[in-house]
Amino acid sequence: MKKLWQGRFSEESSQLLEEFNASIGFDRNLYKEDIEGSIAHATMLSECAIITKDESKTLVDGLKQVLSEIEDNKFEFKTEDEDIHMAVEKRLSEIIGSEIGGKLHTARSRNDQVALDFRLFVLKQNKELAKLVLNLISTLKTISSSNLDTLMPGYTHLQHAQPVSLAYHLMAYSFMFMRDFERFISSFERNNLCPLGSAALAGTPHAINREVTSSTLGFYAPTFNAMDSVSDRDFALEMLFNISVLFTHTSRLCEELILWSSQEFGFISISDKFSTGSSIMPQKKNPDVAELIRGKTGRVYGNLIALLTTMKSLPLAYNKDMQEDKEGVFDSLETAKTSLVILNEMLKTTKFNTDAMLKACKKGHLSATDLADYLVKQKNIPFREAHHITGRCVAVAESAGLDLSDVGLLHLQSVDERIDETALDALNLANSKEARKSYGGTANESVLKQIEVAQKFIENALKLKI
Template identity: 75%
Template sequence: MEKMWQGRFNESSSKLLEEFNASISFDKELFEYDIKGSIAHAKMLANQQILTNDEKEKIVFGLNQILGEIREDKFEFKIEDEDIHMAIEKRLSEIIGKEIGGKLHTARSRNDQVAVDFKMYVMDKNLEISNLILNLISTLNSIAKNNLDTLMPGFTHLQHAQPVSLAFHMLAYANMFKRDFYRFKDSFERNSFSPLGSAALAGTPHNIDRFFTANELNFKSPTSNALDSVSNRDFALEILFNISVLFMHTSRLCEELILWSSSEFKFIEISDKFSTGSSIMPQKKNPDVAELIRGKTGRVYGNLISLLTTMKALPLAYNKDMQEDKEGVFDSVKTAISSLIILNEMLKTTKFNKDNLLKACKMGHLSATDLADYLVKEKNIPFRQAHFITGKCVSLAESKGLDLSEISLDDLKSIDKSIDEKALDVLNLQNSKEARKSYGGTANESVRKQIVEIDEFLKNSQI
C-alpha cells in the first residue's frame, strides 16, 4: 500500500518497520481531537481563501462522517496507516476524493497536528481530574462536618501523640487535595496555547490565521515559537507530575484506611461493596480498593519517569522518540480517573467506629503535653523542668496501668506538690483538643473555620 509520504522512496516499507513504527494501536484515543483540530484548520483555510467554501464544507462533512464511523465502531484501523492522523486523512480522501481531501493538510505538519491533538486531550483530562478532586474534597469536608467532636489520636512516628478530632484529620487530606486542584489549575492556565500552524518546525509560508484556530479550539492564543511548539511536551509531563503528586496523597490516605480497617486498629469498617474476601479464609474482609490505589502509585510514578527520560537531551525539533509520549499519559489519566471515582464512593460508605477511636485516645498519654504546658503557664516552671515532671507522671500512670488522663490528683501531687485540681481539667482529652485554638489547630472553633474555608473553596472552584 502506498504511503502518503512515499514520493521520495523507491522501495516499499518493510513489514517489520510498519509494525515497529505504527502508533495507531494507542493514538486512536485521540480521534475526536484530531477531527476537531482538522475541522478548525479547514475553517481557517477557507477564511484565508486557501480553500474554497465548497471545499471546506466537503471536508467538514467527511470528517463528521468519520467521527460517526469511529464512534459506532465501523471504522477500520489498519497498522499500515501508521497513526490516527494518517488513518483519518486517508479515509477522508476515500469519502470526498483525493483532490479535495489532500488539501486539508495544507499549511500544517503531523508535528503540529499531533501536538495540538495531544494537548487538547491533556487539557480536557486536566479538567476531568480536577472535577473529581473537587468531589473528593467535598466528601472529606462532609465527613469533617459530622465529626467535630469525634476524638481520635493524632500520630507522629505512628505513635500516639495528641488528641485531635476526626474532622481535623479529614481536613488535613482535604487541604492536600486542595493543593492538587490548584496544581492542575495552574497547569491548565500555563498550557492553554495552541501549537497548530507551527507546521514542521519553522512555520509556513501560507497566509494562515493561528489566532482563529486557537480560539476555535478554546485555547487562549497560539504559541509564540514554532520550533518550541512542535518539540514541547511539558504539558504532558506536567499532567504526569500532577497525577504523581495526587497519588502520593491518595496513597497516604489509603495507607491509613488500610491500617484503620485492621483488627489492631478497628477505627473503620469499609463497606462490603468495596471489600473483597479470601479464596481460602472465610472470615477475611480485605481493603483491596485502598491497596490497589496505593499500588497504582508506583505505576503513575513510572510513567512520569519514563517520559522525563524520553525527553532528556532530545535535540530540537520533533524526534520519533516523542511517539513514546502518549501511552504513559493515557495510562496515568485512566488510572487517576478510575481511582478517584472509586476512592470517593468508598469513603462515602465507610463507617467510623467512634468508640474505638475514643478508646485509642486513652492509650499513649495523649494529654501529657497539656500537663507540661499547664506547669509552665500556671506554675511558672521552666519548660525543661515541666517536661521532666510530666515524664515522671507518665511513668507513674503506666506503673498503675492507667492513662495519664485517668490518674488521680493525689498521684499527681506525689510527683510535684504544686499541681492542683486544674491539672485534671487540663488532662481531660476533650479539653486537650479544645485547648488548641491557634489558627489551623484542632479545636472546634478552628476546625469550623477550616470547614468554611473548604466550603468557600468548593463554591468558587466549580468547573
Template identity: 70%
Template sequence: MKKMWSGRFSGESSRLLEEFNASIGFDKNLYREDIAGSKAHAKMLGACGILKQNEAEAIIKGLDGVLAEIESGKFEFKIEDEDIHMSVEKRLSEIIGKELGGRLHTARSRNDQVALDFRLFVLRSGKEIMAELRAFIATLANIAKSHKDTLMPGFTHLQHAQPVSLAYHLMAYAFMFRRDFERFASSVERNNLSPLGSAALAGTPHKIDRDMTARELGFKGATQNAMDSVSDRDFALEILFNISVLMTHASRLCEELILWSSQEFGFVTISDTYSTGSSIMPQKKNPDVAELIRGKTGRVNGNLIALLTVMKGLPLAYNKDMQEDKEGVFDSVHTALTSVHILNEMLKEAKFNEQNMLKVTKKGHLSATDLADYLVREKNVPFRTAHFITGKAVAYAENLGVDLSELTGEQLASIDESLSADAVKFLDLNASKEARSSKGGTANASVQVQIDEIESWLKF
C-alpha cells in the same frame, strides 16, 4: 501499500518496520481531538482564502462523516496507516476525493497535529480529574462535619501523640487534595495555547491565522515559537507529575484506611460493596480498593519517570522518541480518574467506629503536652523543666498501669511540688483537643473554620 510520504522512496516499508513504527494502536484514542483540529484548520484555510469556501465546507462535512464512522464502530484502523492523523486523512480522501482531501494538510505537519491533539487531550483530562477531585473534597468536608466531636489519637512516627478529632484528620486530606486541584488548574491555565500552524518546526509561508484556529478550539491563544511548539511536552510532564502527587496523597489516605480497618485499630469499617474476601479464609474482609490505589501509585510514578527520561536528551525539534509520550499519559489519566472516583464512593459508605477511636485515644498519654503547657502557663516553669516533670508523671502513670489522663489530682500533686491537684482538668482528652484553638488547630471552632473555607471554595 503506498504511503502518503513515499514520494522520495523507491522501496516498500517492511512489515516489521510498519509494526514497530506505528502508533495507531494507542493514538487512535485521540480521534476526537484530531478531527476537531482538522475541522478548525479547514475552516481557517477557507477564511484565509487558501481553500475555497465550498472546499472547506466539503472537508468539514467529510470529517464529520469520519467521526461518525469511528464512533459507530464502522471505522477500520489499519497498522499501515501509521497513526491517527494518516488514518483520518486517508478515510477523508476516500469520502470526498483524494485531491480535495489532500488539500487539508496545507500549512501544517503531523508534528503540530500531534502536539495539538495531545495537548487537547491533556487539557481535557486535567479538567476531568479536577471534577473528580472537587467531588471527593466535598465528601471529605461532608464527613468531617459529623465528626468534630469524634476523638482519635493524632500520630507522629505512627505513635500516639496528641488527641485530635476525626474531622480535623479528614480536613488535613481535604486541604491536601485541594492543593492537587490547584496544581491541575494551574497547568490547564499555563498550557492553554494552541500549537496548530507551527507546521514541521519553522512555521509556514502560507498566510494562515493561528489565532483563529486557537479560538475555534477553545484555547486562550497561540504558542509563540514554532520550534518550541512541536517539541514541547511540558504539558504532558506536568499532568504526569500532578497525577503522581495526587496519587501519593491518595496512597497515604489509603494506607491509613488499611491500617484503620485492621482488627488492631478497628477505626473504620469498609462496606461490603468495596471489599473482597479470601478464597481460603471465610472470615476475611480485605480492603482491596485501598490496596490497589496504593499499588497504582508506583505505576503512575513510573510513567512520569519514563517520559522524563525520554525527553531528557532530545535535540530540537520533533524526534520520533516522542511517540513514547502518550501511552504513559493515557494510563496515568485513566488510573487517576478511576482511583479518585472509587475512593470517593468507598469513603461515602465507610463507617467510622467512634467508640474504638475513643478507647484507643485513652492510651499513650496523649494529654502529656497539656500538662507541660499547664506548668509553663500556670506555674511559670521553664518548658524544659516542665517537659521533665511531665515525663515523671507519665512514668508514674505507667507504673500504675493507667493512662496519664486517668490520674487523680492527689496523685498528680504527689509527683512534683510544681504540680497541684487543679492540673487534672488539663489532662481531659476533650479539653486537650479544644485547647488547640489556634488557626489550623483541632478545636471545634478552628475545624469549623476549615470546613467553612473548603465549602466556600467548593462553590466556585
C-alpha cells in the same frame, strides 16, 4: 496502497518497520481531537482564502462522516496507516476524493497536528480530573462536618502523640487535595495555547491566521515559537507530575484506611461493596480498593519517570522518540480517574467506629503535653523543667496501670506538690483538643474555620465552570 509521504521512496516499507513504527494502536484515542483540529484548520484555510469555501465545506462534511464512522465502530484501523492522522486523512480522501482531501494538510505537519491533538486531549482530561478531586474534597468536608467531637489519637512516628478529632484529621487530607486541584487548574491555564500552524518546526509560508484556529478550538492564544511548539511536551509532563503528587496523597490516605480497618486499630469498617474476601479464610474482609490505589501509585510514578527520561536531551525539534509520550499518559489518566471515583464512593460508605477511636485515645498518655503546658502557664515553671516533671508523672501513671488522662490528683502531687486540681482539667482529652485554638489547631472553632475554607474553595471552584 502507497503512503501519503512515500514520494521520495523507491521501496516498500518492511513489515517489521510497519509494526514497529505504527502508533495507531494507541493514538487512535485522539480521534476526536484530531478531527476537531482538522475541522478548525479547514475552516481557517477557507477564511484565509487558501482554499475555497466549497472545498472547506466538503472537507468538513467528510471529516464529520469519518467521525461518525469511528464512533459507530464502522471505521477500520489499519497498522499500515501508521497513526490516527494518516488514518483519518486517508479515509477522508476515500470519501471526498484525493483532489480536495489532499488540500487538508496545506500549511500544517503531523508534528503540529499531534502536538495539537495530544494537548487538546490532556487539557480536556485535566478538567475531568479536577472535577473528581473536587468531589473528593467535598466528601471529606462532609464527613468532617459530622465528626467535630469524634476523638482519635493524633500520631507522629505512628506513635500516639496528642488527641485530635476525626474532622481535624480528615481536613488535613482535604487541604492536600485542594492543592492538587490548584495544580491541575494552574497547568490548564499555563498550557492552554494552540500549537496548530507551527507546521514541521519553522512555521509556514502560507498566509494562515493562527488566531482563528486557536479561538475556534477554545485556546487562549497560539503558541509563540513554532520550534518549541512541536517539541514541547511540558503539558504532558505536568499532567503526569500532578497525578503523581495526587497519588502521593491518595496513597497516604489509603494506607491509613488500611491500618484503621485492621483488628489492631478497628477505627473503621469498609463497606462490603468495596471489600473482598479470601479464597481460603472465610472470615477475611480485605481492603483491596485502598491497597490497589496504594499500589497504583508506583505505576503513575513510573509513567512520569519514563516520559522525563524520554524527553531528556532530545535535540530540537520533533523526534520519533516523542511517539513514546502517549501511552504512559493515557494509562495514568485512566488510573487516576477510576481510582478517584472508587475512593470517593468507598469513603461515603465507610463506617467510623468512634468508640474504638476514643478507647485508643486512652493509650499513650495523649494529654501529657497539656500537663507540661499547664505547669508553664499556671505555675510559671520553665518548659524544660515542666517537660521533666510531666515525664515523671507519666512513669507514675504507667506504674499504676493508668493513662495519664485518668490519674488522680494524689498521683500527680506525688511527683510535684505544686500541681493542683486544675491540672485534671488540662489532662481531659476533650479539653486537650479544645485547648489548641491557635490558627490551624484542633479546637472546634479552628476546625470549623477549616471546613468553611473548604466550602468556599468548593464554591469558588464551581464558578470556574470546569
